[in-house]
Amino acid sequence: MNAYFDIRNGHIAIIETDTPEPGWVKLKSTQSRLAARYRLDDDGKVVDAYPGKTDEEVLAAIAEQQAAQAQSTAPSSPRVLTKLQFLNRFTNEELAAVYTAAKTNVLIEVFMDKLKLAQEVNLDDPQTVGGLQSLAAAGLLSEARVQEVLA
Incomplete structure (x- = not known):
């Protein structure tokens, strides 16, 4: 079974299958299977948004970004x-x-x-x-x- 990037909807999903569909890009054996670490560049190519980081470091960075965003968008409690x-x-x-x-x-x-x-x-x-x-x-x-x- 092979792993593929599904980039058809402007988002990246990783699919494992033996029957790829048009619009799927095969992952290299050295690439992570953590879809959250990838993004599409301006040319529509899959790029690693966190080069040099482990998947654990990527997940920690994403969690930190989400926490900061939630804090900045959370409504302040009424006075x-x-x-x-x-x-x-x-x-x-x-x-x-x-x-x-x-x-x-x-x-x-x-x-x-x-x-x-x-x-x-x-x-x-x-x-x-x-x-x-x-x-x-x-x-x-x-x-x-x-x-x-x-x-």
């Missing part, structure tokens, strides 16, 4: 606080100003009512960010303070 933790990010003076403004500004009152009803506060939630920006727009917080509260 969630209890309501008390969130409110403790404000000074008492800021909170007094917000509660006073909520008596005459319906949008601020709505934000505070939603805060009261929330189970938790997600600092990355657009409603949280928008609520804090409305406090800044009303002159109750500076933009720098909004960023500090969200940090």
Whole structure:
């Protein structure tokens, strides 16, 4: 039985058979049977992407690359606080100003009512960010303070 590279779909698979099909390239006896170590070059030829490395080293390198990629693409965990933790990010003076403004500004009152009803506060939630920006727009917080509260 012989081993062949199947390169028909733009990917490399290694097939063992005595009846090769068109588009298969026979492996040399010195070539590894680890398909993951090979790639197709610009001319469509099979090349070893890890020359000089053992199959074990290739597998370790691939695992390392996959772990790094998974870490870079993994969504960051949401930054969630209890309501008390969130409110403790404000000074008492800021909170007094917000509660006073909520008596005459319906949008601020709505934000505070939603805060009261929330189970938790997600600092990355657009409603949280928008609520804090409305406090800044009303002159109750500076933009720098909004960023500090969200940090």
